[in-house]
Amino acid sequence: MPKNYENNYVRYEFKDSLLYITYKDGQSIDYDAACIIVDDRLTIQSYRPHVIICNVSNLNHVDLD
Numbered sequence: 006m007p008k009n010y011e012n013n014y015v016r017y018e019f020k021d022s023l024l025y026i027t028y029k030d031g032q033s034i035d036y037d038a039a040c041i042i043v044d045d046r047l048t049i050q051s052y053r054p055h056v057i058i059c060n061v062s063n064l065n066h067v068d069l070d
Contacts, residue, residue, distance in 0.1 A: 010049055014038050017049050024050065026059040033066040 008019040014032050018025045026046065028034075034042070046057075 008049070010045065012041060012045055014042055015045075017046065019049075022056070024055045024057045026057060028059075028061055028064045030063045031065045032063065033068065034064065035068040036070070 010017045011029075014029060014034065016025075016027045016029065018027075024046075032038075
């Protein structure tokens with residue numbers, strides 16, 4: 006997976022040894038979406054620890070069920 010990647014929910018960008026994750030405008034996240042986001046994040050990190058900055062300001066709703 007490239008160092009810059011996006012899916013239907015978020016954009017991932019490696020910059021200055023940090024992984025920036027930005028949620029796209031107006032997204033609602035349910036369990037299935039969360040699984041996709043985490044799986045993509047782990048893949049882009051190659052399952053290695055990284056410092057992450059996550060911008061959730063565009064997130065509209067999180068379904069807790």
